[in-house]
Every structure is written in structure tokens, then in C-alpha cells.
Amino acid sequence: xxxxxxPKTQSKSGSTFTAKAASYLDERTSIGVAVKExxxxxxxDHWSFLLGEVALYSFIVIxxxxxxxxxxxxxxMVETHYDGPYVPMKGIEMSAAMASTLxxxxxxxxxLLMRQVHHWAALxxxxxxxxxxxxxxxxxxFRKPRxxxxxxxxxxxxLAMAEGFTGYSLPDDVLxxxxxRIIDGLIKAIxxxxxxxxxxxxxxxxxxxxxxxRLYMLHIMLLPALVILFVALHLAFVVIHKHTxxxxxxxxxxxxxxxxxxxxxxxxxxxxxxxxxxxxxxxATFVQxxxxxxxxxxxxxxxxxxTQPDWYIGFADGxxxxxxxxxxxxxxxxxxxxxMLVPIIIMGGFLVLVAIYxxxxxxxxxxxxxxxxxxxxRNAPTRTAIGAAGVTFYAVMWAGASSDLIATxxxxxxxxxxxxLQALLILGPIVAYFVTKRICLGxxxxxxxxxxxxxxxxxxVRLQGGEFIEVHKPVSEYERWTLVSYHDYAxxxxxxxxxxxxxxxxxxxxxxxxxxxxxxxxxPTQGEIxxxxxxxx
Amino acid sequence: xxxxxxxxxxxxxxxxxxxxxxxxxGTAVIASDAVQNPGLPPHRKRVxxxxxKRAKRAERTVYTLFYISVAGSLGSMxxxxxxxxxxxxxxxxxxxxxxxxxxxxxxxxAIGVGAVHWGKxxxxxxxxxxxxxxxxxxxxxxxxxxxIFKIADxxxxxxxxxxxxxxxxxxxxxxxxxxxxxLRGLAPQDQDPVTLLKHTLWDKGVRLARDHGGAAVxxxxxxxxxxxxxxxxxxxxxxxxxEDVLNEKAKAIVLLMRLDPSDLKxxxxxxxxxYDGIVAYSKVCTHVGCPVALNEQHTHHLLCPCHxxxxxxxxxxxxxxxxxxxxxxxxxxxxxDEGYLVAQSDFHEPVGPSFWERLK
Numbered sequence: 001x002x003x004x005x006x007p008k009t010q011s012k013s014g015s016t017f018t019a020k021a022a023s024y025l026d027e028r029t030s031i032g033v034a035v036k037e038x039x040x041x042x043x044x045d046h047w048s049f050l051l052g053e054v055a056l057y058s059f060i061v062i063x064x065x066x067x068x069x070x071x072x073x074x075x076x077m078v079e080t081h082y083d084g085p086y087v088p089m090k091g092i093e094m095s096a097a098m099a100s101t102l103x104x105x106x107x108x109x110x111x112l113l114m115r116q117v118h119h120w121a122a123l124x125x126x127x128x129x130x131x132x133x134x135x136x137x138x139x140x141x142f143r144k145p146r147x148x149x150x151x152x153x154x155x156x157x158x159l160a161m162a163e164g165f166t167g168y169s170l171p172d173d174v175l176x177x178x179x180x181r182i183i184d185g186l187i188k189a190i191x192x193x194x195x196x197x198x199x200x201x202x203x204x205x206x207x208x209x210x211x212x213x214r215l216y217m218l219h220i221m222l223l224p225a226l227v228i229l230f231v232a233l234h235l236a237f238v239v240i241h242k243h244t245x246x247x248x249x250x251x252x253x254x255x256x257x258x259x260x261x262x263x264x265x266x267x268x269x270x271x272x273x274x275x276x277x278x279x280x281x282x283x284a285t286f287v288q289x290x291x292x293x294x295x296x297x298x299x300x301x302x303x304x305x306x307t308q309p310d311w312y313i314g315f316a317d318g319x320x321x322x323x324x325x326x327x328x329x330x331x332x333x334x335x336x337x338x339x340m341l342v343p344i345i346i347m348g349g350f351l352v353l354v355a356i357y358x359x360x361x362x363x364x365x366x367x368x369x370x371x372x373x374x375x376x377x378r379n380a381p382t383r384t385a386i387g388a389a390g391v392t393f394y395a396v397m398w399a400g401a402s403s404d405l406i407a408t409x410x411x412x413x414x415x416x417x418x419x420x421l422q423a424l425l426i427l428g429p430i431v432a433y434f435v436t437k438r439i440c441l442g443x444x445x446x447x448x449x450x451x452x453x454x455x456x457x458x459x460x461v462r463l464q465g466g467e468f469i470e471v472h473k474p475v476s477e478y479e480r481w482t483l484v485s486y487h488d489y490a491x492x493x494x495x496x497x498x499x500x501x502x503x504x505x506x507x508x509x510x511x512x513x514x515x516x517x518x519x520x521x522x523x524p525t526q527g528e529i530x531x532x533x534x535x536x537x
Numbered sequence: 538x539x540x541x542x543x544x545x546x547x548x549x550x551x552x553x554x555x556x557x558x559x560x561x562x563g564t565a566v567i568a569s570d571a572v573q574n575p576g577l578p579p580h581r582k583r584v585x586x587x588x589x590k591r592a593k594r595a596e597r598t599v600y601t602l603f604y605i606s607v608a609g610s611l612g613s614m615x616x617x618x619x620x621x622x623x624x625x626x627x628x629x630x631x632x633x634x635x636x637x638x639x640x641x642x643x644x645x646x647a648i649g650v651g652a653v654h655w656g657k658x659x660x661x662x663x664x665x666x667x668x669x670x671x672x673x674x675x676x677x678x679x680x681x682x683x684x685i686f687k688i689a690d691x692x693x694x695x696x697x698x699x700x701x702x703x704x705x706x707x708x709x710x711x712x713x714x715x716x717x718x719x720l721r722g723l724a725p726q727d728q729d730p731v732t733l734l735k736h737t738l739w740d741k742g743v744r745l746a747r748d749h750g751g752a753a754v755x756x757x758x759x760x761x762x763x764x765x766x767x768x769x770x771x772x773x774x775x776x777x778x779x780e781d782v783l784n785e786k787a788k789a790i791v792l793l794m795r796l797d798p799s800d801l802k803x804x805x806x807x808x809x810x811x812y813d814g815i816v817a818y819s820k821v822c823t824h825v826g827c828p829v830a831l832n833e834q835h836t837h838h839l840l841c842p843c844h845x846x847x848x849x850x851x852x853x854x855x856x857x858x859x860x861x862x863x864x865x866x867x868x869x870x871x872x873x874d875e876g877y878l879v880a881q882s883d884f885h886e887p888v889g890p891s892f893w894e895r896l897k
Contacts, residue, residue, distance in 0.1 A: 042667040085625025106625055109617055113634045113641075145672040178827055181787075182843060185825025185890035195892045199730035200723040205784040206826075210723075242669055250577030256667040257577065264660050271652025278646030285638025300787035301748050301770060301820065303828045305842045320825070320860060321844045328862035328891060337891045339824065339860045366563025372669060404845060414845055415858055477575040485574070488566045513564060526570045 043265050044245040044258035048135045053269060054128035056231065057276040058121045062163075065118040066220065072108055074100040075216030077172065077209040086293060094172070094297030097212045101171040101292055116284035122167060123289075124280060126160045126312040133157060133354075137387050139374035141244045142358040144367070149237040154355045156230050159223055161312050166219040168310055171290075172212055175307055177298030180211060182317070189340035207298065246374050247485050249478040253372050306405055311398075318400025319343040322422050350393065357386075364512045365489055378447070379486035381440035382516040388436035389429035396425045437519070444521035447483040450475060451524050452532030484523045491517045577664065585658045595658040602651030606644045613640025731894045735887045737773075737788040739868060744774040745793060745817065745878040757877045758793070763815050768832050769793040771817065773880070788888055790820040790828060791868050793878070794850055796837060802852045810869035815878065817868040818854045821889040822846055824861035839865070863891070 026032045043049075076096040082089045084099070086106045104111040133153060136142055142150035165183075169176040184206045187198040203210030245251050245258070259265055296302075309317050320343050327338040361383065377384040399406065400421050407414040454472035462468050475483070492513035496502050524532065585592040616636030622629050673679075689695070695702055724730075744757040748770040757774050771791040779785040798814040810816075818839075822829045827843035837851040846859030854865035866888050869881035887895055 040665070042665045085623060086627075087625060106622065106630060109620075109622055109633055110637050112630055113638045116634075178843065181827060182825045188890050188892040189825075191893055193893075195730045195734070195894055196724075198892075199728075200720065202724075204724050204728060205730070205733050205781070206787055207783055208781070241672060242667065249575050250666075252574060254669050256669060257664055260665050264656050267652045267656030267660060271649045271654075271656065274645045274649030274652065276649075278642050278644075278649055281638055281642035281645055285635055285642055298783075300783060301772070301790045301828055301830075303830050303842055305831055307842060317844070323860040325846075325856050325859060326862050327860070330896060333896055334893050335891045335895045337862075339862060340891075365565065366561060367565055368561040368563065369565075370560070370671060404842065418845065418858075478578045481572065481575050484572045488568075489564045490566045492564050517564065522566070523568075524572070525568045526572050529572065 038239070039262045040260040041239070041242075042256045042258045042260055043243050044251075044256055046246055048139075049243070050272065051128055051132040051135050053272055054276055055125060055132055056235075057273045058125040058128060058280065059227065059231065060273070061121040061277050061280055062118060062125060063224070065114045065121060066224075068114045069104060069111075069118055070220060072100060072104045072111065073097070073170070073216075075170065075213045077207075077212050089293055089296075092297065095212065097170060097172040098292070098297045101173075105293065113284055116287075116289050117280055118167075119289045120283045120287070121280045122164050123311060124276075126157075126164055129153075129157050129160050130312075134387070134391070137357070138377040138384055139244070139246075140371065140380055140383065141374055143371040144362060145241055145370050146237070146244075147358040147362065149234060149241070150358050151355055152230055152234050152237070154351075156227065156234065158351070159227050159230065163219065163223045163227065164310055164312055166215045166223065168290075168313075169215050170212060170219060171292050172298050173292040174295040174298055174302060174304075175290075175292075177207060177300070178303055178307065179309060179313075180207065181300070182320075186340055186344065189337035189344075191334070191336065191341075207300070242372070244372050244374050247376065247482055249481045251373060253370065256372075306408070308405070309401060314401035315394055315397040316343070316347055318397040318403070318421075319347055321403055321418065322397070322400045322425060324422070347397075350390075354390070360512075361516075364509060364516050366492070366509075367487075367489075373485070375486060378440040378443040381437050381444070381519065384440050385433045385437035389433040392428040392432040393425065396421055396428050400425075441519055441521060448521055448524055451480050451483045452529060480529070484529075486523055488520060488522050489513075489517045490520070580663065583658065583662055586662060592659065595654065599651045599655045599659070602647045602654070606647035606651070609640045609643030609645075609647060611640075613637050613644065616640055731892075731897060734788075734889070734892060734895075737883055737888065738775060738779060738785050739773055739789060739791075739880045739883045741880065741882050742873065743880045744873070745769075745771045745791065745870065745880070746774040746776070748772045748790065759876045760812055760815060760872050760878050761876060763793060763795045763878070765795050765797055765814065766834055767795060768834075770820070770830075787826075788821065791817045792820045792829070792832070792839065793817045793870075794832070794837075796851055800837065800851045804853065807853065807867060807869075809871075810867055810881070812871055812878065815870065816850065817870045817878075817880075818848075818850065818865040819868065819884060819888040820865075822861060823856075823863040823865060823888075824859070824890060826890040829865065 074096045078096045079093055080096050080099050082092050082094055082099050082102055084090075084103055084107050086102060089102060101115075104115055106112070136150065136153070165179070169180050184198050184202065187201060188194045190197060198206065201211070201214075202208040203214070242256050243258075245256060248257075251257050259268075295304075308314070320340070323339045323342060327342060329336045329338065375383075377387075400418075403417045403421060404414060406412065407417045454474040457471045457473045459471040460468055461471055492506075492510045494502055494507065494510045497506075585595050613636070616633065616639075620629070620633035620636055622633045674682075746755050746757050747753050755772075755774070755777060758769060758771065763769060769792070771793045772786060773789050776782060776786060776789065793815065795813075795815045801811065801814060801816065803811065820828050820830070822841040822843065824841065824844055824846050827841050829839045829841045829846070829848065831840040831842055832838075833840065837849060838857065839848045839850055839854065840846075841848075841859065841861070844860050846861035847857045848854040848861075848865050849857045853867060856862060856864060866884045866886050868884055870878055871881050873879045
């Protein structure tokens with residue numbers, strides 16, 4: 001390739017520095033191929049596509065601020081006495097990890113700011129991944145060919161939470177120590193191997209003197225390496241698949257409508273990185289987070305009321321709280337801690353369902369086509385309802401983590417809050433499912449009516465016979481296309497196969513298919529629209 | 538899958554709307570007279586395309602923002618220099634953080650807003666269209682790659698030489714085992730967690746000492762000091778001499794309370810474990826091990842702030858609410874010759890969260 005392009009570039013603009021540099025680079029790297037391939041690649045525009053960008057950019061902010069923090073942090077649990085300038089902590093015995101975190105906060109100019117940037121960016125990182133996942137889910141962007149990229153993104157979500165938790169545990173203050181104590185209790189509940197797992201994890205008994213160093217290795221080496229690897233895979237697939245787009249006039253399964261990387265997306269996405277960084281910086285400047293000097297060094301004895309984990313761990317902490325009393329059995333001389341195992345199984349099951357959902361839906365629809373046009377959530381009512389149920393389930397678990405604060409802030413009985421949340425954990429998703437499904441079907445009917453009869457203009461006309469009607473105005477063909485261009489699936493009809501039998505797997509699939517598609521609103525056809533146009537008032 | 542086309546009478550072959558000709562549409566219904574895509578709506582020009590003055594203004598906005606960014610960066614640097622924090626006063630640290638942060642935020646946001654505005658208002662605004670191709674590689678490539686695998690198999694004899702292949706698989710499965718074995722070293726070789734978890738520093742005659750109270754920390758407690766309704770956070774007096782202080786403390790922390798003896802429900806086997814209404818319970822929650830630090834005086838309930846398990850001190854610390862199952866283990870106490878509270882023995886059961894071998 002380079003042999004073809006080189007003479008051209010040399011003869012045309014070999015004089016300027018840029019051209020010379022480009023030519024130098026291309027002759028050694030063949031970079032021209034990449035520029036030609038990707039330079040004018042088209043990306044579609046939509047605000048919801050920015051959520052994934054926020055995740056990526058906050059991760060870069062985490063890397064930058066985290067690298068700064070490693071210059072000063074000492075991942076050691078060696079006992080020392082704080083001798084920095086912050087008076088209330090002077091002379092207090094603590095680990096080197098805690099002392100160096102205090103030094104970052106009080107003795108390094110800008111250190112507190114960078115700690116707060118790092119922590120806020122981490123919170124935003126997990127939050128934006130979560131919102132990005134919800135966007136993907138509710139628009140059906142996980143369908144073929146993107147199922148594997150959904151799984152990669154799911155792994156990133158788990159890695160992000162692991163990064164968050166390991167980071168939270170590093171300063172070795174009272175809160176982080178109590179977080180680790182809870183992890184220790186959870187690990188010990190695992191049947192057969194739990195006691196030894198905890199023993200190995202902490203390098204002996206809890207808390208030991210190894211855990212901060214080990215978590216640090218995970219936090220700054222292993223987990224970031226995995227995150228970077230999976231981000232690279234994730235983005236490579238975005239390039240290979242090309243970005244999805246929302247339904248709209250001119251948009252088809254065979255095209256991408258939008259703006260080219262060079263120059264428009266380079267400016268917009270590049271600029272957006274600085275906006276995300278700037279907003280994090282603004283929050284970190286004004287809003288204090290994790291003031292470890294108020295908590296003090298880890299000591300197994302004290303703990304204050306109303307302590308909260310970082311938001312993304314809340315669902316796990318809340319689930320632990322929602323278990324009714326007495327769920328522990330002693331069978332065969334061993335202890336079975338169902339009060340821990342049940343939450344682990346429920347959360348694990350929930351996460352597994354999230355990870356494999358694309359494959360379930362693909363099996364139900366049997367649709368083997370590629371899908372590059374997104375669904376409007378209303379046009380996949382059952383999926384949207386399942387998503388709403390899942391969000392509700394997660395939200396109740398999450399609220400559980402703040403049960404004590406809810407009780408104190410609203411002056412309620414703690415027991416009442418827990419019992420209400422226990423009921424909501426089961427009833428909430430069911431109600432959310434049905435309400436969402438009805439809303440989706442209602443919106444679909446409204447869309448159908450608008451496509452067929454136009455929208456209500458608000459103009460009331462009295463006919464000669466005395467009848468009042470509201471004048472409907474037709475929508476443009478562009479608006480109509482957005483309303484009617486969605487997939488319509490019919491429930492699977494059960495038919496015997498060639499041997500005259502109906503295998504169980506097919507019955508199961510038909511059951512799922514009925515559940516998904518029994519209630520459906522069929523998009524209007526061209527014929528119906530033409531007819532509807534004549535009938536319209 | 539083939540019968541799905543017939544099971545949905547309205548379904549027709551669907552080559553036209555998707556990339557892969559012949560890929561099954563599953564249970565999707567495709568109407569034969571579906572509405573046709575009207576194509577891209579006509580392009581609408583931006584105000585900066587129509588009005589050169591507005592374009593000029595956008596240009597001014599963009600470069601002004603970039604200059605502001607430079608000012609922000611320099612301002613942040615000046616703030617670094619002129620807001621010292623070395624006194625350790627919180628307000629000084631706050632000021633330094635505030636101005637360094639403000640400068641940086643300004644620098645970043647101005648670049649970001651400027652670049653986005655440049656992209657949106659000034660860069661060419663015509664929508665482009667890329668053509669998508671099916672993700673799957675074409676037939677020819679697929680055949681070529683499966684041919685490569687076939688040749689590689691023939692040339693190596695991978696499927697033919699089964700003994701070679703299977704022994705290799707065995708070796709590959711076995712080789713990580715020593716690596717995993719090495720991980721045994723994560724915890725001390727000569728210790729056994731089950732034994733460790735069953736013993737604390739408490740023993741016959743060990744005095745109960747204060748874990749709070751400033752200068753009084755570590756001081757032993759006389760029974761007379763414990764008035765009705767008071768709560769003491771307690772550690773063994775010999776804790777400071779322990780090898781791993783935090784490890785021992787994590788197991789040995791105790792709450793000491795005196796109740797009106799008539800309020801106490803005491804079972805037969807524990808009737809000697811308290812002293813004149815003074816009872817001592819492990820402070821480590823039997824759920825996941827947080828310190829059960831909150832005391833509700835009038836109900837005699839202890840509350841774990843982590844997951845809200847509640848224990849009734851008047852009834853041998855049995856669980857009255859929350860996810861914990863077991864009561865807090867009781868430390869049998871008595872008084873020594875000098876009037877100090879001492880332990881009669883270690884706890885009679887492991888403290889803290891449950892574990893598999895707890896009953897062994």
C-alpha cells in the first residue's frame with residue numbers, strides 16, 4: 001500500500017513539515033491504511049450514545065488521577081504514628097497506608113483534590129457504565145451481531161465494581177476496614193472452603209497485615225490491565241460492527257447516517273472528554289468525599305451509625321439487610337449460613353440473567369438477522385417491562401443499604417422500613433413489569449393511531465349535523481416512518497415436527513414466545529395508512 | 538427454524554431489509570405492503586451556514602474559550618503557589634483545593650465546550666452515510682480459513698495422532714497445578730484458621746480493660762465502676778502485649794453492661810457467668826462481623842449499624858431482629874480479689890461470623 005501512495009505524497013506536498021512527518025511515519029508503519037479506513041468513518045448522533053463515552057472518559061480520568069496518587073501512597077500496613085500537620089490525628093497509631101493517605105490529603109498540595117477527583121471519577125465510572133447498559137438493554141442494541149460485546153461490557157461492569165471496592169479498601173480507615181470485615185464474613189459463609197479462602201485472602205486472621213498490599217496489586221495492576229484489555233475489545237467490536245442508530249427516515253439496516261470521525265467527531269468526542277473531566281474536577285473541587293480524617297485509622301472496635309458503602313456496592317449491602325432473621329442451619333455438623341448464601345445466590349443469579357439476556361431473547365425470537373436499527377423501548381414491550389422489573393429489583397436492594405438512614409430521616413421504625421422493603425423486593429418488580437408493559441402497549445397504540453389518522457390538532461369543529469369533532473392533522477412521511485418502522489413478532493405456533501411430535505424444547509420456546517409476543521400492536525401497513533388517510537376527520 | 542416461516546402465515550422472505558440474504562427472521566412478521574423508508578429528509582442549514590456574521594461570532598466564541606482555558610491553567614498554577622497548606626489548618630487546605638480545582642475545571646471545561654462548539658457550529662454539517670456490510674466474512678474467506686485448518690490438521694496429524702494430542706491436553710491441564718499449589722503460601726503454613734477462630738485472648742483471670750476514654754484506655758475496670766445502665770467497651774488487659782494486636786482485638790472486643798438483675802433472664806447453665814447484673818458479650822456481630830456498637834438503653838437492645846441485627850442483652854443477647862441468627866457469645870466473668878472484673882475463661886464458642894467448621 002505504502003509503495004503506491006508514497007510517490008504521490010512526495011510529489012504533491014513533500015515540502016511541508018507535516019507532509020514529511022506523515023510520509024516518514026507511513027513508510028514505516030503503513031498508517032495511511034488506518035487513516036483511510038477510519039478517518040471518515042461515520043458515527044450517528046444521539047445523546048444516549050454519550051453514556052458509554054462518559055464511562056470511557058471517566059476511566060481515563062481515573063487512570064490519570066490514580067497514577068498521581070500512586071506517587072505518594074504507601075500500600076503497607078506497617079504500624080506508624082502520624083506526624084503530619086493535621087493536629088487531631090497527630091501521634092495516633094495507624095498503618096502506613098492510612099498515614100500516607102493523610103499525607104496526600106494534608107501535606108501534598110493538590111493531593112486532596114486529586115483524591116477527590118479519583119473517587120468522584122470512580123463513582124461516575126460505575127454509574128455511567130450502568131446507565132450505558134440500561135440504554136443498550138432498552139434499545140435492544142445487544143441483538144445480533146452484538147451479543148458478545150454485551151457480555152464484554154458486562155464483564156467491564158463487574159471489573160469496575162471490583163476496582164471500586166479494592167480502591168475503597170486501600171486507605172485502611174475505619175470505613176474501609178469495616179467493608180473488608182463484611183467481605184470476610186461473606187467469604188467465611190461459603191460452604192467447605194470459606195474459612196480457608198478468608199485465611200488465604202487476608203494472609204492469616206482478619207485483618208492481618210497483608211490485605212492492603214494485596215488489594216493494591218489488584219487495584220493498580222491486575223484489574224486495570226483487565227479493564228484496558230476489555231475496553232480495547234469493546235471498542236474494537238464497535239468499529240467492526242459499526243455503531244447502531246435510532247430508527248428514522250433514511251436510516252436502514254445497511255447504512256450508518258451521521259458525521260465523520262475527522263473532523264466532526266474528533267472535535268465533539270475530544271471536546272466531550274474535556275467536558276467530562278471538567279465536570280468531575282468541578283465536583284471534586286466543591287464536594288468533599290471520603291474524609292478519612294474524620295473516621296480515623298482502622299480499629300475493629302468502633303463504628304459509627306449511618307455508614308454507607310459507595311453507591312455501587314449498595315445493592316449487595318442492602319440484600320444482606322433484607323434477609324429475615326434466623327436463616328442459618330446446622331446440618332451434618334457444619335454451618336450453612338443461608339443469611340449470606342441466599343443473597344449471594346440471588347445477586348449472582350440476577351447478574352447471570354443480565355449477562356445472558358441477549359441469548360435468551362435471540363432464542364425466543366429465533367431471529368438470526370443482524371440488527372443495526374435500535375428499538376424504541378415501547379416497541380419491545382415485554383423486554384422493556386422485564387428491564388423495568390430488573391431496575392426495580394435492583395433499586396429495592398439498593399434502598400435496603402440505606403434502610404437505617406431512611407428510618408432516621410423520615411422518623412420511621414427501622415423494622416417497618418425493612419419489612420416494607422422485603423415486600424417491595426418481591427411485589428415491586430411484578431407491579432413494575434405490568435405497569436411498564438401496559439404503558440408500552442398504550443404508547444404503541446398511540447403511535448399507530450397517529451400514523452394512521454394524524455395527531456390531534458386541538459382544533460374543534462362543529463359539523464352541520466351538530467356533531468363536534470377534533471381535526472386531526474396528518475404527520476409527515478418522515479415522522480410516520482419513525483413511528484411505523486419496527487419489528488413485529490408473532491407468538492410461535494406449536495406444530496408437530498416431521499415425526500409428528502412436539503419436543504419439550506419447542507414447547508418451552510413457544511411458552512416464552514407467547515409470554516413475549518402475545519400482546520402486540522402490529523405496525524400499520526402502507527395500505528392501512530392510505531385507507532386511514534381517507535377516513536381521517 | 539424452517540417451519541417458522543410457515544407457522545406465521547404473513548411472514549415472507551426477508552432479504553431486502555437486512556444484510557444477510559437468507560438469515561432466518563424467526564417469528565418476525567414482515568408485512569408484504571410494509572411502509573417504505575422515505576429516505577433522508579432534506580438538509581436544513583444551520584444559522585452559521587446562512588449568516589456569515591453568526592459564523593464569525595461562533596469563531597470568536599471558540600477562540601475566546603480556548604484563551605480562557607489557558608487562563609484557567611495558569612490560574613491553577615498560581616493557586617498552587619499562593620495558597621500554602623503546610624499549617625495543616627483545614628480552611629487553608631480547602632482554599633488551596635478550591636482554587637487549584639477551579640482553575641483546572643475552567644481550563645478543562647473551556648477546551649471541551651470550545652471544541653464541541655467548533656464541531657457543531659463551524660465544521661461542515663452535511664450528514665454522511667457509510668454502507669454496512671454483513672459482519673460475517675464472505676463465503677470465499679470462510680472456505681479459505683477452514684481449508685487452512687484442514688491443512689494444518691493434516692500436516693500435524695492433530696486428529697490422527699490421538700495419543701500425542703490427548704497426552705498434550707493432559708500435560709496442559711496439569712501444568713498450572715504447581716502454580717496453584719504455590720498460593721498456599723498466601724497464609725502461614727503452620728497455622729490452621731479453624732483453631733485460630735476458636736480462641737481469643739480471654740482466659741481465666743484476664744482482667745477486663747477499657748477500650749475508650751482517652752488516657753484511661755487499657756485501664757482495668759472495677760465492678761463498682763459499672764453503674765446500672767452504663768456501657769463499657771472492653772478489651773483484655775493483656776491485649777497490648779499480643780503479637781498481632783489488631784487480629785486479637787478483632788476477636789476479643791466485648792461490651793460490658795450492668796442491668797437491674799431482675800431484668801436479666803438467665804438460663805441455668807449461665808447463672809454464674811454474670812456478676813451482680815454485670816454481663817459481658819462479644820461485640821462482634823454473629824452476622825458478618827461488624828462491631829455491634831449501638832446500645833438502646835431502655836430496651837436493652839444492641840444494634841449492629843452495618844445490617845441492623847438487634848440483640849437483646851436482657852435475654853442472653855438473643856437475636857430480636859435482622860439477618861443474624863446466633864446470639865452474641867457471652868463472656869463468663871467474675872471479680873478478682875482486688876475488685877476488678879476478670880474473665881472466668883475464654884468464650885465457650887467461636888465469636889464473630891459463622892463459618893463452615895464452627896461446630897467442629
